[in-house]
Amino acid sequence: MQKENDSMDDFEFDVLTEIGNIGAGNATTALSQLINTKIDMNVPKVEMLTFAELAEIIGGAETLVAGILLNLEGDIEGTMLFILESSAARLFVQQLMGCVTGDEGEFSDLEKSALQEIGNIISGAYLSAISGMTNLTINVSVPSLAFDMAGAILSVPAIEFGKLGDKALLIQSVFNDMNVDISGYFILIPTLESYGRIMKSLGLR
Amino acid sequence: MIKVGMADANVCRTPDAITTLGLGSCVGVALYDSTTRIAGLVHVMLPDSTTVRQNSNKAKFADTGIDLLIDMMVRAGARRTGLTAKIAGGAQMFAFSGNSDMLRVGERNVQAVKKKLTSLGIRILAEDTGLNFGRTVEFYPETGDFLIKAVGKPQKTI
Numbered sequence: 081m082q083k084e085n086d087s088m089d090d091f092e093f094d095v096l097t098e099i100g101n102i103g104a105g106n107a108t109t110a111l112s113q114l115i116n117t118k119i120d121m122n123v124p125k126v127e128m129l130t131f132a133e134l135a136e137i138i139g140g141a142e143t144l145v146a147g148i149l150l151n152l153e154g155d156i157e158g159t160m161l162f163i164l165e166s167s168a169a170r171l172f173v174q175q176l177m178g179c180v181t182g183d184e185g186e187f188s189d190l191e192k193s194a195l196q197e198i199g200n201i202i203s204g205a206y207l208s209a210i211s212g213m214t215n216l217t218i219n220v221s222v223p224s225l226a227f228d229m230a231g232a233i234l235s236v237p238a239i240e241f242g243k244l245g246d247k248a249l250l251i252q253s254v255f256n257d258m259n260v261d262i263s264g265y266f267i268l269i270p271t272l273e274s275y276g277r278i279m280k281s282l283g284l285r
Numbered sequence: 286m287i288k289v290g291m292a293d294a295n296v297c298r299t300p301d302a303i304t305t306l307g308l309g310s311c312v313g314v315a316l317y318d319s320t321t322r323i324a325g326l327v328h329v330m331l332p333d334s335t336t337v338r339q340n341s342n343k344a345k346f347a348d349t350g351i352d353l354l355i356d357m358m359v360r361a362g363a364r365r366t367g368l369t370a371k372i373a374g375g376a377q378m379f380a381f382s383g384n385s386d387m388l389r390v391g392e393r394n395v396q397a398v399k400k401k402l403t404s405l406g407i408r409i410l411a412e413d414t415g416l417n418f419g420r421t422v423e424f425y426p427e428t429g430d431f432l433i434k435a436v437g438k439p440q441k442t443i
Contacts, residue, residue, distance in 0.1 A: 131290065131292055131330075135306075140306070141306035141307035141421075142306050142421060147379075149378075149379045224379040226378050226379055226417075227436075228309070228418055229307035229309075229419040229421065229436060230307060231291070231306050231307020231309065231419065232309030232378055232419020232420070233309060233378055233419070234307075235291070235307070235309030235330070235419075236309060236378050238291060238311075238330065239310055239311070239330050242292065242331055242337075242345055243337050243339070
């Protein structure tokens with residue numbers, strides 16, 4: 081489903097794919113250690129998508145998802161969003177807390193903070209890979225969690241991308257945990273200046 | 286049911302209905318001509334087209350999106366002078382301390398929509414905006430009802 085992209089050349093696209101790969105690999109290792117279970121990860125898919133496609137790929141605009149948002153400061157400024165399907169979020173929380181909760185209904189406050197911590201660790205691992213690769217510092221804010229319709233959560237990064245164009249960059253990682261495929265989605269939104277800085281530090285500009 | 290995507294607009298006439306799914310910080314603006322029973326819905330993402338270089342998609346912005354929707358409705362046979370509005374969305378999906386532009390975009394979208402509608406003399410009959418949750422909306426031109434659905438909340442009609 082890869083789309084023609086108008087704002088990036090193929091080489092830059094490859095670089096972002098590689099950054100996504102390394103970041104997601106690091107994130108998977110961190111997640112594995114956290115919940116003490118071996119997790120495999122497929123090679124992430126990197127796509128430039130229109131806003132309509134963005135919601136569709138996550139299962140439609142009304143699909144329930146958990147979104148964890150972090151603000152980035154330092155050499156790379158911007159926002160990072162990590163999205164988990166609600167069933168996956170529940171599974172991770174259960175494994176982390178070692179108990180089985182219901183399949184339906186709201187997360188308790190304790191489960192929410194566990195989820196926030198999962199998001200924090202996954203995103204932190206992802207970002208430290210990027211930081212190591214580019215030699216740029218990234219300071220991360222306390223994560224903020226929302227549990228809502230995919231369309232509503234995605235409106236936050238979509239609006240940021242909307243200032244630059246009509247497409248967004250999505251990195252999808254499929255985790256495989258005990259033979260259950262779990263999709264996680266990373267959306268990294270550097271500011272325009274930071275994007276330039278990433279490319280420059282990699283010797284591409 | 287006619288679907289309107291993100292940064293998209295469309296027109297609908299009774300007995301059909303029109304919807305947009307999962308509004309977060311975006312705002313859904315439903316315009317209605319009760320005489321012809323023609324309705325239109327636009328899903329705007331950003332407040333102001335003049336501050337963004339990539340502004341060719343008119344439906345993306347509050348200012349140009351509402352103009353675009355009115356043109357589409359008039360072409361479909363609606364009367365420009367008889368239009369009323371109902372609006373929903375403009376939530377702040379993530380809670381953060383601080384007051385950065387990015388986090389206030391929902392609120393700014395709502396303000397921009399209201400300003401544009403006021404400048405056109407279009408009355409806002411009802412709104413369900415702000416707070417911190419996503420909304421799916423459906424507009425029914427037969428009755429003028431604007432149905433609002435949110436996760437874990439009772440459905441409501443405004």
